[in-house]
Amino acid sequence: MQHEGSITPEKRDQPETLHQSYSFRCKTGGDGIRKLLANVTRTIDANHPRAEQLSHNTQIVLAEALNNIEEHGYRGIAGGQIKLKLELHKDAVVVETVDFGNAMPGLELPMKVLPDADVDCADLPEGGFGWFLIHTLAPNPEYKRRGRSNILRVKILDLGE
């Protein structure tokens, strides 16, 4: 039994050096997600030769995806289980998360919509950026509801500035 927020990375042997897969898990609440993100980032930085942009983009995408699971899937309740699989590919990082929270409304991911910034200051958007960031850095994210679990698979590209 793991205590809350603990993470267990385990490297699985793969024949090709740039096709590595790692598994992590954490629970919602406390700094579980923050620690998970730090571990994923460290793993990419240590093992991917083109780490910088991929690592930045993965941090942005995963922070949004994991916050969404915590706030909406598990509705802010601590102790919700999240499993994460990280695959390092030559030009991309693929991440699959599994959680056992509520399903996405309509069993679909929110669309890619950028809130309008061309408005009066008082009307500027204070939210709604999360899924836009995910779709931008990881085009065509895939979502499946299987039994009582939600599976999100994102392919994060090496989109530099």
Added chain:
Amino acid sequence: MNLSKDTTNGVLVLTPDSERIDAASAIYLKDQFRDATAQVDGRVIIDLAGVNFMDSSGLGAMVSALKLLKGRKLELSGLTPVVEKVFKLTRMDQVFIIHSDLNSALSGTGADAA
């Protein structure tokens, strides 16, 4: 998360003490910003040089801070790569005055340096 306050030549400089402005810290940022700027009507700069990560909740907190200035501009300095990317991708870089670092923010007039 705390925002430290410093006034240089009449410019209020606020510095978050957290390396991350995310869902957990965003709410504190808005409250502390409100307290720090309540009696201030000059320029306000948030120096983000020590912040290496910001998510959409953090970005939302920056926008709500801007709104608290009621029409005045909010200036940001020292954006690190991930933070800069989040502002650029969401086009929120266009609603703040952004300086490369605090020194250039303080030596410029604000509007010109944007």
